[in-house]
Amino acid sequence: xxxxxxxxxxxxxxxxxQTIMIGGFLCAGTPELLIDAMIEKNIRELTVIANDTGFExxxxxxxxxxxxxxxxxxxxxxxxxxxxxxxxxxxxxVELIPQGTMAERIRAAGVGLxxxxxxxxxxxxxxxxxxxxxxxGKEYLLELPLRAEIALLHAYKADKAGNxxxxxxxxxxxxLMAMAxxxxxxTAEHIVETGEIDPDEVMTPAPLVDIVVLxxxx
Amino acid sequence: MTDIRNIIAKRVADFFEAGTLxxxxxxxxxxxxxxxxxxxxxxxxxxxxxxxxxPNPEEGLEDMDIVNAGGIPVTxxxxxxxxxxxxxxxxxxxxxVDLTVLGALEVDEKGNLASWNVPGKLLPGMGGAMDIVVGxxxxxxxxxxxxxxxxxxxxxxxxxxxxxxxxxxIIVTELGVMxxxxxxxxxxxxxxxxxxxxxxxxxxxxxxxPVEIGIMVIL
Numbered sequence: 001x002x003x004x005x006x007x008x009x010x011x012x013x014x015x016x017x018q019t020i021m022i023g024g025f026l027c028a029g030t031p032e033l034l035i036d037a038m039i040e041k042n043i044r045e046l047t048v049i050a051n052d053t054g055f056e057x058x059x060x061x062x063x064x065x066x067x068x069x070x071x072x073x074x075x076x077x078x079x080x081x082x083x084x085x086x087x088x089x090x091x092x093x094v095e096l097i098p099q100g101t102m103a104e105r106i107r108a109a110g111v112g113l114x115x116x117x118x119x120x121x122x123x124x125x126x127x128x129x130x131x132x133x134x135x136x137g138k139e140y141l142l143e144l145p146l147r148a149e150i151a152l153l154h155a156y157k158a159d160k161a162g163n164x165x166x167x168x169x170x171x172x173x174x175x176l177m178a179m180a181x182x183x184x185x186x187t188a189e190h191i192v193e194t195g196e197i198d199p200d201e202v203m204t205p206a207p208l209v210d211i212v213v214l215x216x217x218x
Numbered sequence: 219m220t221d222i223r224n225i226i227a228k229r230v231a232d233f234f235e236a237g238t239l240x241x242x243x244x245x246x247x248x249x250x251x252x253x254x255x256x257x258x259x260x261x262x263x264x265x266x267x268x269x270x271x272x273p274n275p276e277e278g279l280e281d282m283d284i285v286n287a288g289g290i291p292v293t294x295x296x297x298x299x300x301x302x303x304x305x306x307x308x309x310x311x312x313x314x315v316d317l318t319v320l321g322a323l324e325v326d327e328k329g330n331l332a333s334w335n336v337p338g339k340l341l342p343g344m345g346g347a348m349d350i351v352v353g354x355x356x357x358x359x360x361x362x363x364x365x366x367x368x369x370x371x372x373x374x375x376x377x378x379x380x381x382x383x384x385x386x387x388i389i390v391t392e393l394g395v396m397x398x399x400x401x402x403x404x405x406x407x408x409x410x411x412x413x414x415x416x417x418x419x420x421x422x423x424x425x426x427x428p429v430e431i432g433i434m435v436i437l
Contacts, residue, residue, distance in 0.1 A: 025266040025267065025285075025287075025289075025303075026266070026285060026287075026288070026289030027282070027285075027289065028266070028282060028283055028284075028285050028289075029283070051303070052343075055289075074343060075343055075344065075345050075346065076342055076343035076344070076345035077342060077343050078342025078343060078345075079288075079289060084341070084342070087341070096341070096343040096344060098344050098345075098346070098347075098348040098349050099265065099303065099307060099344075099345050099346035099348075099349060100303075100307030100308075100310060100311050100346060100348075100349030100350075101348075101349065102303075103302075103303040103304040103306075103307050104304060104307070106304075107304045118311070118349075119311070119352050119353075120311060120348045120349045120352050120382075121348055122352075122382075122383060123330075123380060123382065123383030123384075124348065124379065124380045124381065124382065124383070125335075125379050125380075126344075126348065156283075166300075166302075167283045167300075168267075168268065168281070168283040168284045168294065168300050169264070169266050169267045169268055169283060169284055169285055169300060170283040171267050171300055171301065171302050172266055172267045172302060172303045172306075173302070173303050174302070175302045176302060176303060176304055203302075
């Protein structure tokens with residue numbers, strides 16, 4: 001099965017008001033091509049789940065500057081002053097969660113767990129409104145799964161069936177998000193024939209991926 | 219005369235035991251890497267998804283798939299490994315990181331740490347700090363002793379929103395080295411020329427002063 005599609009076809013699936021996970025960590029592993037296309041199409045009122053909001057001129061930061069995000073769920077937004085400004089001016093809602101907790105909440109959604117128990121955030125503002133459980137005498141917070149309608153990811157290499165390989169620090173949240181969204185769209189720097197990636201090297205198996213878009217192909 | 223930040227970083231580096239897997243925060247903590255002797259065989263964890271963090275690449279050789287947790291291009295040393303964020307924080311939260319060094323806005327005598335949020339000012343987010351300090355076997359705070367306004371940062375009780383409760387083990391400042399214990403903060407070393415009266419006058423928490431206090435070796 002060939003999951004490779006042209007960008008314009010993919011963009012018909014993105015609409016105002018959707019909840020979208022975007023892979024990447026300060027732009028390493030962020031699908032820049034899809035972000036640019038979202039800006040061009042001016043898709044608005046988005047709820048975005050991602051590690052950070054990049055920089056004002058790179059990554060998710062560009063969606064922030066263009067005011068396309070209604071609510072941002074992130075772990076750190078300090079690299080983008082515009083996010084801070086919109087947050088302070090209450091133009092955009094920002095929910096900050098610890099990075100390891102974000103990873104596990106997304107993973108939980110993707111692997112069919114009803115939540116996870118973490119010691120992270122106990123005794124801090126993070127615990128507000130959350131159930132606490134004591135296991136073997138130690139306190140844990142119950143953190144609930146986090147999922148999205150769409151995941152926009154970036155891989156180094158994909159085969160036509162959708163098997164993915166990530167490179168270096170650009171892996172980050174990408175393989176977790178690939179399991180936690182209804183529709184998974186991936187940009188790839190290289191696309192190879194199905195079978196060319198050794199099964200032992202596949203980092204995200206093809207059935208988790210819906211669409212692959214080649215970078216620089218349109 | 220070396221600046222205060224490097225004095226602190228150098229002293230922190232002496233805490234590294236051979237074979238340690240460590241995570242360094244931004245600011246003074248990131249300077250610590252410059253002072254760890256190569257023969258100690260230290261491995262650095264970068265929470266955005268790899269171990270084997272190496273020095274910054276030469277200009278023109280940057281690889282934007284290899285950045286540190288601050289988004290700055292770095293390198294991965296031979297023998298390093300990359301992984302996803304759940305594995306990365308599993309390594310941190312799961313107690314596999316021996317030591318973390320990070321800065322602080324406030325620390326208190328119960329070992330509570332405030333390092334991520336000043337209400338009313340810009341709130342950048344906690345990033346990975348909450349997970350890392352909760353999981354690391356040892357937490358060292360490397361910071362200037364007082365705020366820029368000249369107020370104490372080592373308090374009886376933190377006033378700012380906490381990063382974590384009861385996690386700090388060691389505090390290193392330009393004035394001395396302190397250890398957080400069940401009884402409170404014990405003064406272990408004083409920088410040359412600093413008296414115990416002076417360090418106490420710049421510290422809100424009451425320091426426990428043992429009979430023997432070491433002299434902090436600086437560079």
